[in-house]
Amino acid sequence: MTALLRGRRPSTAERRRPRAVWAAFITSAAVSVVVVAGVLLPVLGLIGAAVGFTAGTLRVPVVGIVLAVAIGYLLALVLLALCISVRNGPLAWVLGVGAVVSTLLVSVWPLVAVALAGVDQVQDVVPFIVGLVQQALQR
Numbered sequence: 001m002t003a004l005l006r007g008r009r010p011s012t013a014e015r016r017r018p019r020a021v022w023a024a025f026i027t028s029a030a031v032s033v034v035v036v037a038g039v040l041l042p043v044l045g046l047i048g049a050a051v052g053f054t055a056g057t058l059r060v061p062v063v064g065i066v067l068a069v070a071i072g073y074l075l076a077l078v079l080l081a082l083c084i085s086v087r088n089g090p091l092a093w094v095l096g097v098g099a100v101v102s103t104l105l106v107s108v109w110p111l112v113a114v115a116l117a118g119v120d121q122v123q124d125v126v127p128f129i130v131g132l133v134q135q136a137l138q139r
Contacts, residue, residue: 020089028096032103040107059117065110072106
């Protein structure tokens with residue numbers, strides 16, 4: 001900033017990002033891609049297999065999952081953009097780790113959402129099964 005006030009352009013050494021910023025960005029982006037490929041895709045495959053195994057009777061909150069994944073990945077992209085835009089190495093690492101954590105949490109969320117939906121669905125079925133057992137015992 002002081003170079004601009006003096007009327008000269010900043011040299012390339014003054015404009016370069018520290019290596020820590022680049023390391024944080026590259027590492028965070030790579031780990032985020034690995035999380036998507038290694039966590040989200042298998043989780044979606046598991047959910048698809050569960051729906052196929054139950055012949056479609058398992059209710060999957062698709063809209064909630066899509067919204068959560070979209071918002072979480074958007075947050076991760078914003079954090080990665082902030083990571084590359086700062087010039088402070090430790091701050092870049094904090095932003096990069098935040099992006100990875102956001103990606104990881106959102107990648108696991110579909111599994112949690114389907115488990116919660118399954119629990120709700122089972123709670124609806126239990127009274128029906130108890131009623132059938134009681135009717136069978138009364139005969």
